[in-house]
Amino acid sequence: MFASPRSTFRWAAVVAGATGALVLALxxxxxxxxxxxxxxxxxxGMAGMDHGATAMxxxxxxxxxxxxxxLLPELDGYRMDSPATALPAGRATGYPFxxxxxxxxxxxxxxxxxxxxxxxxxxxSDLTGYQHLHPTMAADGTWTADLAALEPGDWRLYASFxxxxxxxxxxxxxxxxxxxxxxxxxAVPLPAAxxxxxxxxxxxxxxxxxxxxxTHRLTxxxxxxxxxxxxxxxxxxxxxxxSAFHAGDQALAHLHPGNAxxxxxxxxxxxxxxxxxEPGDWRxxxxxxxxxxxxxAVLTWRVA
Numbered sequence: 001m002f003a004s005p006r007s008t009f010r011w012a013a014v015v016a017g018a019t020g021a022l023v024l025a026l027x028x029x030x031x032x033x034x035x036x037x038x039x040x041x042x043x044x045g046m047a048g049m050d051h052g053a054t055a056m057x058x059x060x061x062x063x064x065x066x067x068x069x070x071l072l073p074e075l076d077g078y079r080m081d082s083p084a085t086a087l088p089a090g091r092a093t094g095y096p097f098x099x100x101x102x103x104x105x106x107x108x109x110x111x112x113x114x115x116x117x118x119x120x121x122x123x124x125s126d127l128t129g130y131q132h133l134h135p136t137m138a139a140d141g142t143w144t145a146d147l148a149a150l151e152p153g154d155w156r157l158y159a160s161f162x163x164x165x166x167x168x169x170x171x172x173x174x175x176x177x178x179x180x181x182x183x184x185x186x187a188v189p190l191p192a193a194x195x196x197x198x199x200x201x202x203x204x205x206x207x208x209x210x211x212x213x214x215t216h217r218l219t220x221x222x223x224x225x226x227x228x229x230x231x232x233x234x235x236x237x238x239x240x241x242x243s244a245f246h247a248g249d250q251a252l253a254h255l256h257p258g259n260a261x262x263x264x265x266x267x268x269x270x271x272x273x274x275x276x277x278e279p280g281d282w283r284x285x286x287x288x289x290x291x292x293x294x295x296x297a298v299l300t301w302r303v304a
Contacts, residue, residue, distance in 0.1 A: 106141025152183030
């Protein structure tokens with residue numbers, strides 16, 4: 001099922017203008033999901049479900065990036081490999097993996113993107129338990145993601161990186177694999193779509209969900225005690241990091257606002273130019289930093 005050299009694009013990122021605003025677009029090339037591998041929320045039927053991949057040109061001087069679906073473990077000879085198909089429940093654990101190139105050997109030369117050589121995400125099949133990590137790499141090319149305790153169920157683990165070698169040199173690739181955490185899994189229903197949420201005393205408001213296929217300016221505002229927040233600190237070379245997972249197939253998108261950096265004076269408004277190509281509910285995790293602490297705001301965003 002991994003023979004096709006093409007990739008599936010539901011989300012693709014393009015820098016628009018000098019601000020680094022992002023455009024997310026729907027495409028249609030590449031393999032379709034296999035029958036019986038729908039990826040619906042819950043924990044049943046998820047193991048081994050890998051149907052989609054993303055490749056995206058890396059652009060210099062970008063203030064933010066977006067990564068697309070990332071549902072396959074390989075593309076064009078590049079592959080995310082791991083000996084682990086199951087991880088223990090209820091305790092922190094390391095997840096070892098390698099990124100191999102077309103020659104079959106682990107890659108050790110990666111470009112830095114948003115201050116890191118690799119971004120790693122974990123999400124359970126019901127879109128709970130989000131983790132965003134930056135693993136360490138050993139000299140032999142083995143990465144280890146230090147995961148916090150996982151609840152029972154099926155988890156998708158994503159790696160976003162840009163190789164400095166091979167035919168996809170300078171191209172951001174996003175791969176993922178599914179692991180099972182044994183135990184009785186209780187699926188959590190997806191919360192209803194909402195325009196705002198509160199975390200650590202901060203209120204984060206996300207504009208009403210747009211219509212798929214139309215260009216919109218996505219605006220996020222941050223306030224505290226009813227007052228606009230203007231002391232956001234740079235986090236991963238931007239004032240925020242937004243990860244979104246599509247309900248039903250766990251397609252991943254991540255992006256950064258186009259706001260120019262001005263030291264610890266970010267906010268209260270963060271803007272993205274976006275054309276969202278995939279309708280439905282997206283579980284959004286918006287991370288921002290104040291006084292050295294990273295906050296993660298979570299809400300469901302509906303795209304018509």
